[in-house]
Amino acid sequence: MVKANGNYLKLPGSYLFSTIGKKVREYSAANPEAKIIRLGIGDVTQPIAPAIIEAMHKAVDEMGNAETFKGYAPDLGYEFLRNTIAENDYKARGCNIEADEIFVSDGAKCDCSNIQEIFSLDNKIAVCDPVYPVYVDSNVMAGRAGDYNAKTETWSDVIYMPCTADNGFAPQIPDKTPDLIYLCFPNNPTGATITKAQLQEWVDYANKVGAVILYDAAYEAYISEENVPHSIYECEGARTCAIEFRSFSKNAGFTGVRLGFTVIPKELKAGDVALHGLWARRHGTKYNGAPYIIQRAGEAVYSAAGKEQLKAQVAYYMNNAKYIYEGLKGAGFTVSGGVNAPYIWLKTPNNMTSWEFFDYLLEKVQVVGTPGAGFGPSGEGYFRLTAFGTYENTVAAVDRIKNAGL
Ligand SMILES: Cc1ncc(COP(=O)(O)O)c(C=O)c1O
Secondary structure (H helix, E strand, O other): OOOOOHHHHOOOOOOHHHHHHHHHHHHHHHOOOOOOEEOOOOOOOOOOOHHHHHHHHHHHHHHOOOOOOOOOOOOOOOHHHHHHHHHHHHHHHOOOOOHHHEEEEOOHHHHHHHHHHHOOOOOOEEEEEOOOHHHHHHHHHHOOOOOEEOOOOEEOOEEEEEOOHHHOOOOOOOOOOOOEEEEEOOOOOOOOOOOHHHHHHHHHHHHHHOOEEEEEOOOHHHOOOOOOOOOHHHOOOHHHOEEEEEEOHHHHOOOOOOOEEEEOOOOOEEOOEEHHHHHHHHHHHHOOOOOHHHHHHHHHHOOHHHHHHHHHHHHHHHHHHHHHHHHHHHOOOOEEEOOOOOEEEEEOHHHOOHHHHHHHHHHHHOEEOEEHHHHOHHHOOEEEEEOOOOHHHHHHHHHHHHOOOO
8 A cells, every 4th residue: 555755754743833823724714814924934015126037038039939949848948047146146256166066946945855866875964054945944844854853843863053042143063974965055044144364164074074065045135244255166175065956936036936946066976976967867757947038037137237236125125124233233133144144133022932931022013934843942032033025014014013012
């Protein structure tokens, strides 16, 4: 008789954002007149920039013409996009990454959850705590995480690297040696970054112990400070130990358009196996390429007009981040993040748990954020607010929180 994949059955409860969605729906149903402001899920609100819309329209027209129609896209992405990415995101920053080391996809979530497939099941993973839940859950589904301990909310075969106020929300090299190290900077959920020198220490460590760093740079566009690296390949030696994930969701508002890419340098090996070839094989077998129209939209992100328009979009969100950060700090809350990232990491007041604070804000002032505990045990006592709302909603939400009687 058919059996379900038992690894899926090990996953506790529902995905964080489903739980939040359910709570908000229930509250809305009971209070239909309530005007809820959502600063929870990291979804963008600004429309796609005009230069990108123009490129999409042009590509749509090409699809309606027999001479310019495109069928299946190349597995690994169109060369026009891969060349543009290599030039703008890497060569322009002094990173030695070639177009054929870039694998275009429909977003970073799929890539950073699928990448574990090309590694052995007995590899040990290390994750930051708190963490973007996808890294852990995808390893649970694969059967690499061991058993769940409901009391500690941790998995037996996962190495957790606590990121707390004491260490500036930066992970420390773990006592146990991992094989795969998930790093995400600028960080979701804490909004923290590490310096190039700190990232270099991770690269040196990974090369020393023969580990691979899975580096998620989905929020790279929000970096404003000089000494924060935009890519792990700015560090010496990263070509032999790092895979990098990028997304067009947050720098260009593609959360509903869908585009991302993964970089695997040719030198990167597990033992004597080149990982570039394995990912190419995986991509070729299980994926049929991001749509032509969307890849043209991605190319327009790097046009002069696209760059200018997106700089303004990022500045719009970062102005929200500043408003949240300064407003709540001024009101006596303990806040961090929000400088190189669109996330503000707030210490919950009055020793509330993060879910208690979530319920309090929803019920008292109808503001929705994300409870830190949903990102891992070290997230308990914290709360994430995103800067991706409209300016008007952001201002209203901050005012409401200030007047929530806390
Ligand atoms: C750290 C991180 N990586 C990846 C993603 C997903 O990106 P995409 O929309 O490209 O799938 C997100 C989305 O919130 C994220 O926070």
